[in-house]
Amino acid sequence: MPTQPRITCEIDENQIAIVTLNRPDKLNAIDMEMFQQVNRLTKKLKKERLIRAVIVQGAGSDFCSGLDVKSLLTNKVDALKLLFKWWPTMPNSAQRFSLGWRDIPCPVIFAIHGRCWGGGLQLASGGDFRIASHDANFSIMEAKWGLIPDMGGAVAFREVMRQDHTLELAMTAKVIDSDEAHRIGLVTKVAADPFSAAYELALECINRSPDVLAANKKLYNQTWCSSAGKALFLETWYQIRVALGKNRAVAISRERKPDSKRDYLPRKFE
Structure with a gap:
């Protein structure tokens, strides 16, 4: 053992x-x-x-x-x-x-x-x-x-x-x-x-949104060797999900007000 x-x-x-x-x-x-x-x-x-x-x-x-x-x-x-x-x-x-x-x-x-x-x-x-x-x-x-x-x-x-x-x-x-x-x-x-x-x-x-990191990883893992059609579909679908998430507002705030450095919320993207 x-x-x-x-x-x-x-x-x-x-x-x-x-x-x-x-x-x-x-x-x-x-x-x-x-x-x-x-x-x-x-x-x-x-x-x-x-x-x-x-x-x-x-x-x-x-x-x-x-x-x-x-x-x-x-x-x-x-x-x-x-x-x-x-x-x-x-x-x-x-x-x-x-x-x-x-x-x-x-x-x-x-x-x-x-x-x-x-x-x-x-x-x-x-x-x-x-x-x-x-x-x-x-x-x-x-x-x-x-x-x-x-x-x-x-x-x-x-x-x-x-x-x-x-x-x-x-x-x-x-x-x-x-x-x-x-x-x-x-x-x-x-x-x-x-x-x-x-x-x-x-x-x-980790300076970027955890939802963006998760979405990018999933997108490219799923589409790197897939058809172009599947890649284009998932690219659009994941973009919609990320854009509607709360961490997008945090990302925009961090770019516009670098000194504030709002913390990202826990990842929602699966």
Whole structure:
């Protein structure tokens, strides 16, 4: 049984949730308990209307070295639990581990250092932004173990990388540095201190209406690979909902009277 939580979450005075992968002695390798704790946390954060942004980091020397192969691949029951789904098109537990961050209606920023491999890379790809240190390195590692990436990468990778870049990484299991990851779109930016850069970005975002942040996130997640018709419909519909919300008046007031800095109301957009 785990003797310490696999993840921790603290909410600071700016209503920014700081999530930390907390298995540094195992390079934050993902075991069954980490899958379960992350999935419970994303469900909880999705419902928190006061949370303005989320930053995810890893404790110790590495962000996440991937699956704890020894604990997971030798336990067939746990493997079946992760892969099982009630409906073919719905995410299973392994896929929710990555894609669950997309359902949180505020910016989710991953601050990455050291190794970000396999399941760790799929986890980070479920966020809205990825800021990496200069020494970070990345790999779609599953081919090394005779597997394919199956934790939501088929959704997340296509939105940040070209198909040929994704195929090259998935077929070779090669390790690339942060500069190459940035060049191919896998990383949003590279910074000397990724957590500080992530926090700075979070502060920029929360200067805007929480309803605007939620609407933008939902709009582009739902339409990035959709038909033009669906994109245009949702763009108009979400604009109407945001424009009629009370936080629009707060946003206008903050722009017209910067010194007053009225506080935004809790998010209403779902």
